[in-house]
Amino acid sequence: MSELKRKSPESLQDRLDQVHELLRRHRLVENLVHRQEGEHQDLVESLVHKQNLVELQRKLDELHPADVAYILESLPLEERLAVWQLVKAERDGDILLEVSDAVRETLIADMDNEEIMAAANSLDADELADLAPDLPRDVVRELMDTLDAQQRERLKSALSFDEDQVGAMMDFDMITIRDDVSLEVVSRYLRRFDALPDHTDKLFVVDNDGLLQGVLPVKKLLVSSPDLLVADVMSADPVVFDPEDDASEAAQAFERYDLISAPVVDAQGKLFGRLTIDEMVDYIREESEQEVLSAAGLREEEDIFSSVWKSVGNRWAWLAINLCTALLASRVIGLFEGSIEQLVALAALMPIVAGIGGNSGNQTVTMIVRGIATGQVQVAHGRRLLRKEAGVALINGFIWGVVLACIAWLLYDNVALSVVLLSAMTLNMLLAACMGVVIPLIRLRLDRDPALGSSVMITAITDSGGFFIFLGLATIFLL
Amino acid sequence: MSELKRKSPESLQDRLDQVHELLRRHRLVENLVHRQEGEHQDLVESLVHKQNLVELQRKLDELHPADVAYILESLPLEERLAVWQLVKAERDGDILLEVSDAVRETLIADMDNEEIMAAANSLDADELADLAPDLPRDVVRELMDTLDAQQRERLKSALSFDEDQVGAMMDFDMITIRDDVSLEVVSRYLRRFDALPDHTDKLFVVDNDGLLQGVLPVKKLLVSSPDLLVADVMSADPVVFDPEDDASEAAQAFERYDLISAPVVDAQGKLFGRLTIDEMVDYIREESEQEVLSAAGLREEEDIFSSVWKSVGNRWAWLAINLCTALLASRVIGLFEGSIEQLVALAALMPIVAGIGGNSGNQTVTMIVRGIATGQVQVAHGRRLLRKEAGVALINGFIWGVVLACIAWLLYDNVALSVVLLSAMTLNMLLAACMGVVIPLIRLRLDRDPALGSSVMITAITDSGGFFIFLGLATIFLL
Structure with a gap:
C-alpha cells in the first residue's frame, strides 16, 4: 500500500495488542521486582522496567484520545490507573470526554484537584459541561472563576439543561x-x-x-x-x-x-x-x-471491572422487583396446593404454561414499544393491534398447545389433563398478547415511558396468570 | 421567527397530523360513496373526494422522502397503498430506499414491473444494490441491461458482498x-x-x-x-x-x-x-x-401492521425453542414428583428459585456480551470476571435468599425448608453467574456470535438447574 499507512480497525487492534503486551511485560517485571524486595535490587531489571514504561508512554502518545479511552476501559482497575498516570496531562481532558461514565469516575477519583484543573483547561465550555457532573463541586466552582464571561455564560447555560435535551448536547463552534x-x-x-x-x-x-x-x-x-x-x-x-x-x-x-x-x-x-x-x-x-x-435489569452502565459491591448496588433493584413478582406467582400456586397434592403432574406442567406465555408476551410488548418509539404506533391503533396480536397468540397458542398436549398425553396418559393444558396455554398467550398491547399504550396515554419495566410486568402477569389459569382449570375440570 | 420557517421535529409532527387528517376525511368520503353505490352518485361528494386527494398529494409532494417513508410505515396496509399510489413516480425510488425492509416488501408487491423499472431509473448503482434483493428477479435482469458498463460493474460488485460488509454499504460518489x-x-x-x-x-x-x-x-x-x-x-x-x-x-x-x-x-x-x-x-x-x-425472540424486523400469518411465521421459531427448554425443565420437576407429593410447598416455592436465577443470569450475560461487543472483554479476562460475578451472585443470592427464607418460614413454619430454599437460591445464582460468564466466552473462543440466543440458554439452565437444585436438596434433607 506504498506510502499510505493503514489505520483501519485491524491495525488499531494491532496497536492495542502492542500496548497490552507492554503492560504484560511491565507486570512481569513488577512482579520480579516485588519478589526481590528487601534483597539487592537488580539494576538491569529496573532498567528494563523503565524502558518498558517509556515505550508504553510513546505508544500511548501516538494513539487517538478515543483509542486511549478504549484501552483504559478494557483494563482492570490497577492497570487502568497505571496507564492513566502515563498519559500526558494536556491530553487528560480529551480522554476523559471519551471514556464511559463509569470509567470516568474511577479516573477522576485518582486525580487531585490540580490535575483536574489542568485537564479541564484544554476544554471548551460545552465539553466542560459534559464533565462537570462528575467533578468535585469545589473544582467546578474554581473552574468557573478561570473562564471568561462568554465561556462562563455558555457553561452555565449548558448545565441548565436536562441530560436528554438538545441544549446539553450542543456546542458553540459555529461560524x-x-x-x-x-x-x-x-x-x-x-x-x-x-x-x-x-x-x-x-x-x-x-x-x-x-x-x-x-x-x-x-x-x-x-x-x-x-x-x-x-x-x-x-x-x-x-x-x-x-x-x-x-x-x-x-x-x-x-x-x-x-x-x-x-x-x-x-x-x-x-x-x-x-x-x-x-x-x-x-x-x-x-x-x-x-x-x-x-x-436485563441493570440500572445503568457498569464498569465491567468494577468492584463486587458496586455491581451489587447496580443490580439489586431489579432483583428485588423480580423477587416480588416471583413471590406473587408462588402465592398463586399456594392457592392450589390441594389440587397439586391430588394430581402432582400439575406441578411439572405449570412452568411450561407460564414460560411460553412470558416469551410470547415479550414478543408482543417489544413490537409495540418499538413501534411507539419510532412513532409508528399511536393510541388510536390500539384496537387494530389488539385484534392482530390476539390472532397471532391464538394461532401460536393452539399450535404449540396441541404439540404439548400430545407430549403430556404420552407422559401422563390423561386426555382430560392434556385438554386442560391446551386450553390454559392458549388462554395465557391470549392474556399475554392483550397485556402486551394494552400496557405500553396505557403508559403512552399517561405520558410515561412505555418501555420501562414493561418486560418485567408482562412476565409477572404471564407467570401468575399462567399458574392461575392452568391450576384453576385443572381444579374445576380434573378433580 | 420572521422569515425562517421551522422544520424541527414538532413541525414535522404537524405535517404528519395534516396528512392523517386528510386521510381520515378521504376515508369518510369513501365510506359515504360506498354506501350510496347503486343509488344516484352525488356529484358534490365526488368533488370533495377529489379535492381531498389533490390536497393530500400536494402535501406529500412537499415532504422529504424520509418523511413520506415514515408516513407509509405508520399506516395500515390499505391506507399505505392508497398513499403510495399518490406519490409521484419519480420519487418512488428514493422513498423505497428509506422504508424498512418489511414495509418495502408490501410496497413493491403493489407495483408492476414497469413501475419498478421507472422507480429504479432514478437511482445510483449503490442504491440499486440496496433494493435489488427485494425486487423480482426478471426486473433485476432487465435493470442490468439498461445500465452503462461502469454502473453495471459497480452494481455487480456491490451485490457480491455480504450485507454486513463495508463493500455492500459504500457508494461511488467520491471526488x-x-x-x-x-x-x-x-x-x-x-x-x-x-x-x-x-x-x-x-x-x-x-x-x-x-x-x-x-x-x-x-x-x-x-x-x-x-x-x-x-x-x-x-x-x-x-x-x-x-x-x-x-x-x-x-x-x-x-x-x-x-x-x-x-x-x-x-x-x-x-x-x-x-x-x-x-x-x-x-x-x-x-x-x-x-x-x-x-x-425478545423475534427473528427479524416485522411490519407492525403485517398480517397475522406473517407474524406467526416471524415468531414461531423462538417459541419452539422456548417450548423445548420449558419441556426440559418440566421433566426435571417430573423426576421429583414423589417429593412434591410429600411436601407440596415445594411446588409453590420452586418457581422463585428458578425465576430469580434467570434474572440474575441475564444480568451477567448482558454485561459480558456487551463487553465482548465493545472489545473490552477478552477470553483472557475469564477468570477475573468469573471471580467477580460469582462474588456478586453470592452476595445477592444470600441477601435475597435470607429475605425469602424468612417469608417462607412465616408461610410454612418449617425451618429446614427455609434453609433449603436459601441454599438453593444461592447455588442457583452462582450457577447463573458462572454460566453467564462461561457461555459467551466459549462462544467467543469458538468464533461464534456470543449474543445469539444467550439469554434463552441462560434461562434454560437456571430453570432446569434451579428446579433440580431446590428439589434435589429438598429430597435429600427434608424427606
Missing part, C-alpha cells in the same frame, strides 16, 4: 456570516482561520441581532460563483432545533435528513449553538445500550 | 483529485460541478493508477492559501477501509474518529468507493434494533 456579502468575501474570511471546527458542513447566516437567517452549506460555497451574494445561495429553510427539544427527536431528525450539523436557535430565533452528528451518534449508541441494559 | 495541482486548481475544478455529492467532507487524492495517496479535507481547502499544492496540504494517513471489512467495525471507527466520509480501497490500495456517516448511523440503529428484537 457565522452575514447574508449581504459575496461568496468571495466569505472565502477570504474563512482563510483567516487556522482551522475550521470539526463537522463544519455549513456556515450560519445571521443578521445584526444574531437572528438566524439561513445556512450556507460549504458544498454550495464550493460550487457557486464567487460573485454571488450569500443571500442568493443560502437555504432559508434549514432544519433547526430548540435547546429544549428532546435529544431523541433530534437524533431521529439527523438520521432522517442525513444532517451533519444543524443550528440551535432560542425562542426568539436567535442563533444559540449547534448540534453535530457525532453527538447524535453517541446518543443513539447510548440510548440503545440503555435499552438492552434495562431489559 | 478524486491529483496531488501535484494547486488548491486554486482544485477550487476551479469543483466549481465545474452543479452540486457536490452529499457528505463530501474530503476529496480523495489518487495517482494515475487510481492508487489512493491521501485525502484533502474540505476544511483544509477552505483555510489554506490557494497557491499551495494538494500534496502539501493533504493528510497522507487517513482512516481507510477494505470492502471486506466488517460493517460493525467500520461503524465503531466512524464513531471513534468522528468521521463523515472515508475512502474504501482494495487490496492493491486502489480507491474503490467511499463510506459515509449516514450509512453507518443507519447500521448502528439497525444493529441495536436487531439486538432488542432477537432478545
Whole structure:
C-alpha cells in the first residue's frame, strides 16, 4: 500500500495488542521486582522496567484520545490507573470526554484537584459541561472563576439543561456570516482561520441581532460563483432545533435528513449553538445500550471491572422487583396446593404454561414499544393491534398447545389433563398478547415511558396468570 | 421567527397530523360513496373526494422522502397503498430506499414491473444494490441491461458482498483529485460541478493508477492559501477501509474518529468507493434494533401492521425453542414428583428459585456480551470476571435468599425448608453467574456470535438447574 499507512480497525487492534503486551511485560517485571524486595535490587531489571514504561508512554502518545479511552476501559482497575498516570496531562481532558461514565469516575477519583484543573483547561465550555457532573463541586466552582464571561455564560447555560435535551448536547463552534456579502468575501474570511471546527458542513447566516437567517452549506460555497451574494445561495429553510427539544427527536431528525450539523436557535430565533452528528451518534449508541441494559435489569452502565459491591448496588433493584413478582406467582400456586397434592403432574406442567406465555408476551410488548418509539404506533391503533396480536397468540397458542398436549398425553396418559393444558396455554398467550398491547399504550396515554419495566410486568402477569389459569382449570375440570 | 420557517421535529409532527387528517376525511368520503353505490352518485361528494386527494398529494409532494417513508410505515396496509399510489413516480425510488425492509416488501408487491423499472431509473448503482434483493428477479435482469458498463460493474460488485460488509454499504460518489495541482486548481475544478455529492467532507487524492495517496479535507481547502499544492496540504494517513471489512467495525471507527466520509480501497490500495456517516448511523440503529428484537425472540424486523400469518411465521421459531427448554425443565420437576407429593410447598416455592436465577443470569450475560461487543472483554479476562460475578451472585443470592427464607418460614413454619430454599437460591445464582460468564466466552473462543440466543440458554439452565437444585436438596434433607 506504498506510502499510505493503514489505520483501519485491524491495525488499531494491532496497536492495542502492542500496548497490552507492554503492560504484560511491565507486570512481569513488577512482579520480579516485588519478589526481590528487601534483597539487592537488580539494576538491569529496573532498567528494563523503565524502558518498558517509556515505550508504553510513546505508544500511548501516538494513539487517538478515543483509542486511549478504549484501552483504559478494557483494563482492570490497577492497570487502568497505571496507564492513566502515563498519559500526558494536556491530553487528560480529551480522554476523559471519551471514556464511559463509569470509567470516568474511577479516573477522576485518582486525580487531585490540580490535575483536574489542568485537564479541564484544554476544554471548551460545552465539553466542560459534559464533565462537570462528575467533578468535585469545589473544582467546578474554581473552574468557573478561570473562564471568561462568554465561556462562563455558555457553561452555565449548558448545565441548565436536562441530560436528554438538545441544549446539553450542543456546542458553540459555529461560524457565522452575514447574508449581504459575496461568496468571495466569505472565502477570504474563512482563510483567516487556522482551522475550521470539526463537522463544519455549513456556515450560519445571521443578521445584526444574531437572528438566524439561513445556512450556507460549504458544498454550495464550493460550487457557486464567487460573485454571488450569500443571500442568493443560502437555504432559508434549514432544519433547526430548540435547546429544549428532546435529544431523541433530534437524533431521529439527523438520521432522517442525513444532517451533519444543524443550528440551535432560542425562542426568539436567535442563533444559540449547534448540534453535530457525532453527538447524535453517541446518543443513539447510548440510548440503545440503555435499552438492552434495562431489559436485563441493570440500572445503568457498569464498569465491567468494577468492584463486587458496586455491581451489587447496580443490580439489586431489579432483583428485588423480580423477587416480588416471583413471590406473587408462588402465592398463586399456594392457592392450589390441594389440587397439586391430588394430581402432582400439575406441578411439572405449570412452568411450561407460564414460560411460553412470558416469551410470547415479550414478543408482543417489544413490537409495540418499538413501534411507539419510532412513532409508528399511536393510541388510536390500539384496537387494530389488539385484534392482530390476539390472532397471532391464538394461532401460536393452539399450535404449540396441541404439540404439548400430545407430549403430556404420552407422559401422563390423561386426555382430560392434556385438554386442560391446551386450553390454559392458549388462554395465557391470549392474556399475554392483550397485556402486551394494552400496557405500553396505557403508559403512552399517561405520558410515561412505555418501555420501562414493561418486560418485567408482562412476565409477572404471564407467570401468575399462567399458574392461575392452568391450576384453576385443572381444579374445576380434573378433580 | 420572521422569515425562517421551522422544520424541527414538532413541525414535522404537524405535517404528519395534516396528512392523517386528510386521510381520515378521504376515508369518510369513501365510506359515504360506498354506501350510496347503486343509488344516484352525488356529484358534490365526488368533488370533495377529489379535492381531498389533490390536497393530500400536494402535501406529500412537499415532504422529504424520509418523511413520506415514515408516513407509509405508520399506516395500515390499505391506507399505505392508497398513499403510495399518490406519490409521484419519480420519487418512488428514493422513498423505497428509506422504508424498512418489511414495509418495502408490501410496497413493491403493489407495483408492476414497469413501475419498478421507472422507480429504479432514478437511482445510483449503490442504491440499486440496496433494493435489488427485494425486487423480482426478471426486473433485476432487465435493470442490468439498461445500465452503462461502469454502473453495471459497480452494481455487480456491490451485490457480491455480504450485507454486513463495508463493500455492500459504500457508494461511488467520491471526488478524486491529483496531488501535484494547486488548491486554486482544485477550487476551479469543483466549481465545474452543479452540486457536490452529499457528505463530501474530503476529496480523495489518487495517482494515475487510481492508487489512493491521501485525502484533502474540505476544511483544509477552505483555510489554506490557494497557491499551495494538494500534496502539501493533504493528510497522507487517513482512516481507510477494505470492502471486506466488517460493517460493525467500520461503524465503531466512524464513531471513534468522528468521521463523515472515508475512502474504501482494495487490496492493491486502489480507491474503490467511499463510506459515509449516514450509512453507518443507519447500521448502528439497525444493529441495536436487531439486538432488542432477537432478545425478545423475534427473528427479524416485522411490519407492525403485517398480517397475522406473517407474524406467526416471524415468531414461531423462538417459541419452539422456548417450548423445548420449558419441556426440559418440566421433566426435571417430573423426576421429583414423589417429593412434591410429600411436601407440596415445594411446588409453590420452586418457581422463585428458578425465576430469580434467570434474572440474575441475564444480568451477567448482558454485561459480558456487551463487553465482548465493545472489545473490552477478552477470553483472557475469564477468570477475573468469573471471580467477580460469582462474588456478586453470592452476595445477592444470600441477601435475597435470607429475605425469602424468612417469608417462607412465616408461610410454612418449617425451618429446614427455609434453609433449603436459601441454599438453593444461592447455588442457583452462582450457577447463573458462572454460566453467564462461561457461555459467551466459549462462544467467543469458538468464533461464534456470543449474543445469539444467550439469554434463552441462560434461562434454560437456571430453570432446569434451579428446579433440580431446590428439589434435589429438598429430597435429600427434608424427606
